[in-house]
Amino acid sequence: MAKAATPKRRSSPKLKKDEALKYYRDMVLIRRFEERAGQLYGMGKIAGFCHLYIGQEAVVTGMQACLKEGDQVITGYRDHGHMLACDMDPRGVMAELTGRAGGYSRGKGGSMHMFSREKNFFGGHGIVGAQVPIGTGLAFSNKYLGKDNVCLAYFGDGAANQGQVYEAFNMASLWELPVIYVIENNMYAMGTSVERHASETELYKRGISFEIAGEEVDGMDVYAVKKAGEKAVKHARSGRGPYILEMKTYRYRGHSMSDPAKYRKREEVDDIRSHNDPIDGLKEQIVAQNIASEEDLKAIDKEIRAIVKDAADFSLESPEPDPAELWTDVLLPVEA
């Protein structure tokens, strides 16, 4: 059995009301959205693979809070939370999950392959590790074009073993590219625990031989994420090259919907959920510091439920793509 996620050691900053409530809202939106996606999958409305982000909400919520207009984001297939955190429309995300015309890829991509140029979200990639060099290339384009934007490249602990990750690390450091590598270490790659797949399990050290600074972060604490994220983003934005953040986090659900998750004990999941949940943790702090009452938070919950229900309804009402869509988007026409 893997060693349990970082023991509870919450940062206890004085919370600002707007900020705290925004994080709460963003995390609850992801949680409720994912629960609904799981339900729609169970009903056969979502097909294929569907990887839920439940448990990891603080990572993307805290990191996205460090970005500014024009910064880019790229991740793997566990991507629904990232899209919501990029402010993409829950309707469009859910409708892509159901494979409908109203989805971000007009039904042609599915859960693992979704993009939004408008929101600078570059996918949604089904091949483990592929997003890492691509994210590095986005950072290359920023530097080339003289923009002060950074790219966040998210990937898992399992992905951290792919060779192309290290090829990218080397180039990023050599050329001082503005990219932040966010390793979402949820302790398992499918059924294989970090101890069983990594010789160096402290993944933030994986950049050492490339001279990339790295840091371990409590990924269950949105404020800890935000703090580390700001430092890393500042580093990259100021032209000092890449940075690695290893987020210690946990996924509550199976790897995908069809994973019976026999490789870990139910108690391990329950323990983290009841003692280290990112949403409950923030809620406690909000209430303890009198930022908002339980009732205020309940009102937010209700609002979120309505947004998610609306997204689900939309995703079922939206029609399947027009048959003509089969043939579009294979190649672009050459400009005359």
Added chain:
Amino acid sequence: MAVDILMPALSPTMEEGTLAKWLKGEGDKVEAGDVIAEIETDKATMEVEAVDEGTLAKILIPEGTEGVKVNAVIAVLTEDGEDASAVSAPAESDVEKVTPVAEPEVLEAQAAADAPAAPALTNPDIPEGTTFTKTVLRDALRDAMAEEMRRDETVFVMGEEVAEYQGAYKVTRELLQEFGPRRVVDTPITEHGFAGLGVGAAFGGLRPIVEFMTFNFAMQAIDQIINSAAKTLYMSGGQMGCPIVFRGPNAAASRVGAQHSQDYAAWYGHVPGLKVVAPWDAGSAKALLKSAIRDPNPVVFLEHELLYGLEYDVPDLEDYTLPIGKAAVIRKGTDVTLVGYSRMVGFAMDAAEQLAAEGISAEVIDLRSIRPLDMDTIVQSAMKTNRLVTAEEGWKHMGVGGEIDAGGPEQGLDSLDAPRMRVPQNEVPLPYAGNLEDMSLPNAGDIVAAAKAVCEGM
């Protein structure tokens, strides 16, 4: 408001399952995320978690019930404060009422129809009087590996989730238990690395079976497969053979989108120095995998996820192997020859049945091997029927069907008096949406239409 809890589909191919156990009872409070029941699917036992919170008011399907259809109402949840007794008992028919809506079930149902009718024909070389055991494809492949591992100490299996997880698609089930972690090796997600490591191990005297979770991920490793495994024998002037099997599911699964749904038969079929096998039924798959493991050359062994769960008759023959590079006529006919490999063979058999009902007699050839390609068997059949239809899940451009069409004339197929037709996947990356995926992939209906077209004016 009362909320119906439905029997969930926990895998793309699940249609029904057994409600093994209730972990909450009537009257219990339930929170989102609580495990309320256990169900057994086609692959494993899974926990069902609550999505909504409330009180479990009524259990409609008792534990132990088998064959509960996906989406049937299994229990009713009431929100706090609601009167549980207000929930009325459901009609008996509820279990049947809700039919699955997802495309995967449709695909699986089609695949199920492909099960062979006459075992003796699917393996024409089997001696008369042989008995058969019904075996699903995944178990037949497993048995092939187990038998070869018992026979030869240097054979070992390596890949992602092959050992402790028992295989992502359960093809390596129980191998770890029998052979231990020295010979059943879980790898990190490093395809390029472990494929290359496999090649080195083969040079070093072992016989690796490298499992790719799917062949889509072998694209990470294709350099080692082609540049190292396939070419070294030649480059070393015959000194360095590479006895290795690269195996795993190939082609489309069910609604998993463009990056996870490609047929690599033509890709690998292009390469001198490789053998490429793409079997259909469990009997020939087992026999061919055993041959592949014994082969002194690198063999790319393309399986199909949508066939893994299908049952076929496997002959009860000790150490049954089939030669790589030999196709099989698995249904005799006189009017048109249908050629396919892997899942397309099932569709071709289905098409032949439909064509028979319309007075067209189709002969069906299971290619089994892509490289070497058994043109002799195809030419012999086509000389007799004078009409040829090839089916593949890959794209038409530079595809297997094109090679057969071109290879034919060189070997005396030029007497063909009707146009040959190819039934491929449409020339687009595979879309996710159910309707578009259906349009894109070839099926029995497409083969029937092509056969009729070449038989026009017969």
